[in-house]
Amino acid sequence: MILFHWMFDAVADEGYLPKAASTLASGVDDTFMFIWWCCVVFFIALMGAMFYFVVAYKQKDENEKTLDLKGHHTLELVWSIFPSFLLIAMFVMGFQQYVRSTIPPAEALQVSVIGKKWDWTFAYPTLGTFTSRDLVVPNQEPVRLEMISQDVLHSFFVPDFRMKKDVLPNRYTTQWFETTEMYEPQEGDKFYSYKFSFPDAEPKEGSTDLYSSAGQDVKEAVASQCAKEKKNNAALECSTDATQIKVGLHQVFCTEYCGDSHSRMLAKVVVLSPVDFDLWVKSQNNFDPDEKFKGNVSALGEYYAGKAGCTACHSNDGAVKTGPTWKGLWDADRKFADGSTGKANADYIRESILYPQAKVVEGFPAGGMPANLHKAFGQGKEEAGILAIIEYIKTLQ
């Protein structure tokens, strides 16, 4: 039973549960450890007795006599009553923690979580009209999530915060958390991947694909905003160097089975110091992609592709996801489900963005792509965004 030995080791060096990064986590861990050690004790006692009896009373000859024992009421009473106390203790501990996690503080920052096949979108109704593809939150401030799904059931799970709740299509569900520290897993971390996506989804050099970068885009946004702010307030406590900005990173999973790319429905929690968070909010509120990517339309297109969530289903490296890859798409011959064919020219791409069902490529699910994604490009930026994306696709040969 090397494995068991290993399990106890794991418990010893705190690696058995993920990092406890929220105010609720420690309480949950205490409960878990209490139950865990109860289980260990009972298991050893039961199995010990069993193996002892099996060895000690091994049959020696066919007709040896055995004890005439039909039962023992006091004993039976003991092992019926005694565990019940422990069980009640477990229930009470669990219940207290659960109540804490169930009732959010009134002053909590409200964030809307929108789940859809197969990515998350986060909106900050009290801070502005922008949306984010990662959950960016201020450190050590309570955050209340109001979650809604656009299609099927999802479930929002952050192991480091010990929190999870289903996301329903017909009702808002709510949960809350408050981070305790800013922890950024590094390469070589024992139980953590410093990667927040899959091995085949490595971000390209200098990519702004928000899906797989380890909070890089957030750091850059904060740094550039800091530079702007410093112009009229030099005393501001912030760094203009993206590499100097400290963040905490935590993995978000979807834990309610939701179809093909269920296992790719990931996101990050990016924890910023309150100052940096305000900067980030500012940067998002008056973020102007045209300015950021001045003169580089394809980069702008890549940004929009990330913002509108295209990259959740369309790879840029030939990998087949839910939708066709964009690599080598430009000007290629397309074969459609209805048997017709066509060329992937500008008109085709524009149509596919506006009316995804108009032409469905053979072998891919019809209705897999929501309509009107170009709305995500922002008011009055729809057409510009589409052109940018076309330019981006041109570069993926």
Next chain:
Amino acid sequence: MSSEHAHHHPHYQAHHFHTMEQQNSSNKLGMWAFLVQELLFFSGLFMAYIATRYFYGETFTEVQERNLLSIPMGFTNTIVLLTSSLTMALAVREAQLIPTLENDESKKHRKNMMVLLVVTAVLACVFLVIKYFEYSHKLHVGTLPGHFYNFAEWPVYKDESTGRILGAIREGGIIDVESAPHIFFSLYFVMTGTHGLHVVIGVGVILWLALRAKRGEFNQENYSAVENVGLYWHLVDLIWIFLFPLMYLVQ
């Protein structure tokens, strides 16, 4: 139930039973176990009713106000079904009176039983015919389940792009999400449909009994088939006793 005192084994006693008494009580116990599962099966439908009523209580009231279900037809059906239940019970009673050894009396009672069984089956068919008229009327006006609901006086709003049904359309095109006639009629058709299916099966087994009686089967120690079909038929009646007021009457 011990096999010590040997006695004759009538041809209708299965080899693995010791006495007719054991066989009959086993059959009846088995039948009751079956009725239990029937009740649990319908309980699911009634739970769906409760939930829908909880979410869309207004809808049920509105259905009554608009008088979309015909109380006279439902009422007639109730009377018909209750009567068939009586005749079934009487048929079982006749079966209980058939003496084991054949004579004029046994013939008389068996004949009565056959007649009562046939009457029961006929009443069941009357029930089905009335149901047919109700259904065809709903088909005509369009008060149909879910997607197929297209009742012009109380329309629901369908979102073409997503296929969602968002709620009933009120005057001026306002959408009322708390009004869901399409779900009410889903319930109506699923519940009455399942019940109707049980009635159809009932007709079948009752006629099968009548046929066996014609062949001169059954007597007071071998009538558990009749008794069990009777139990089944009363259960169908029992379900309707709750279905009728819930669907047709309550606000």
Next chain:
Amino acid sequence: MSSASSSAEHSAGTNYLNAKKGIASWLLTVDHKRIGIMYMITILSFFLIGGLFAMLVRYELLDAAPTLTAKNYNKAFTLHGAIMVFLVLVPAIPASIGNFVLPLMLGAKDVAFPKLNLLSFHIYILGSLFLVYTLAAGGVDTGWTFYTPYSANTDTSVISALAGAFILGFSSILTGLNFIATIHKMRAPGMTWRKLPLFLWAIYATSLIQILATPVIAVTLVLLMVERGLGIGIFDPALGGDPVLFQHFFWFYSHPVVYVMILPAFGVISETITINSRKHIFGYMAIAASSVAIAAVGFIVWGHHMFLSGQSEALGAIFSFITFGVAVPTAIKVCSWIATLYKGSIRWNTVMIYTIAFLWIFSIGGLTGLPLATLATDVHLHDTYFVVAHFHYTMMGGVLFALIAAIHHWWPKMTGKMFNETAGRIFAIFAFISYNLTFIPQFIAGTRGMPRRYHEYLPQFQDMQFLSSIGAFAFGISLFCVLGLWIHSLLKGEKAPQNPWGGLTLEWATATPPIEHNFEEQPICTSGPYDFPEIDVKEPMAAK
């Protein structure tokens, strides 16, 4: 225990196996023994299919990067789940072993309704054909739980799968009511409820669950089929329905059904542990009562599958509290079994090794249920690999090891052949070790937060998933070894004596294999099922 044993010898020539010839004499038989055998063969072959899907899943998870496409993986774990639950685990012990043993143990000629028994087998076959058709029609990708709205909208062949499960439900219901009537009305003279072998108590509790819970899943599946067909809007939120309502419907059946799976296993263990330690069971009434108690309480805990589903938090707390109530009778059982070993004369044979393995596996399964029943910790563990490992330890490990133990235990009675003890023991230990290697790593992966139903995963879960896959392959091999053992016994096994294990229950009192009508003359039950001759009744320390 019986006076009929004398009559066994002179009818040794013909038995239920060779009394009638031809395939029709099997497919149309009303003999509970033949039906039981047919169930066993069908169930084991479906276990093979379900197992192959499991191997496919483990193969995919060997490495973090995907090898199958997402859709195929989703279909693989869905079919694995659906086949294992509906076709294998639910009927595993009651329909196969139960059918064969129950009337024999009762000293009856057959079950109360032999024709109904055959009918429920044919219904089972029909239902299984629907699932096979689902396989052929491209599979289904909803997960065996068929949660709405996904199941209401996915384009895979859900309807046929639902129809299959629906039909299988009725097979299980009919078996249940058949057993209830049989146990009530067909007990041998002198067999009072307190002399009823514990296996039959377990089957009895199981049957009650089957008739009370299964109809609800039946109606649920019907509603879901109609939901897909007509869009009735009861479960589908897009039409105004409520997905959480579906989960209530589903778990009202699907939680009690895990007791349909495990209670017969408890029964088997109660038999094998006494017969192989030559001792009276410890606390007969406690074990019998706890079976019924588990069955009853098992009906009011279904919500612990839904703590995070968006059901009322208050209700979640209530369900959590009641759930702990199930732990008590379960603990009583395990303690009683272990106490039964005390000062026994314990044989170290194959059956006993499987029994010990069961106690080990089920203890882990039961204890890991506690953090899942606790609200706060379940928030973290729900829908992770911790849950996967937990229910495999209880449902699959518990049931499977008990089933194999039962097959070995009654193998001589069923086939009239003995099997190779040495090989049997080796395979048993092999299976036990590889089984633990498969699922213990999943506990760790789950606690670290790896969600279930992922067809590719982040690098930090690599080592645990790899270990688990290796274990799974080894476990698969070990089961093939066991199958080989049985085949070898059928071909080369020596003739079995009438009562190889010295059992006192009535099935050992008749010929091996039994004659067509089980007993030459009606056996009379004179003593209890566990009053073994070895028990030294003059021992001072007696009951209570």
Next chain:
Amino acid sequence: MGHSHSEPHVTPLSIYYGVFGTLIVLTFITVGVSYLGLPSTLSVIVAMAVASVKAFFVANWFMHLNHDSKFNVYLFLASLWFIGIFFIFTTFDLASRDSIMKHSGTFEARKANVEKIIAPKDQWPVASETASH
């Protein structure tokens, strides 16, 4: 367990007719009440009360539970008991869902869906014809 030839218990005709009469009367009552236009909950309570009485009559006399073996009665009651559990727990959930978490109410999300949607004129309700039956 009586003797195998024991005659079955035969209920006198008068009882069957009496029960049938009661059932018919109760049916008239429940229909009559529905025309009083009682408030929603009350009408349900009354209707279910009457239906339960009818059910009792059917089960007790038509289905012979009054002379049946105890276990069959227990089975029947057990089924009612478990149906009760199913109904009570599930309804409790429906009723107490949005009691703790603000904003998890049943209709907010769906209302948000239909904000600013106005159904096109051709879909508006048409004037009701006279009684639909």
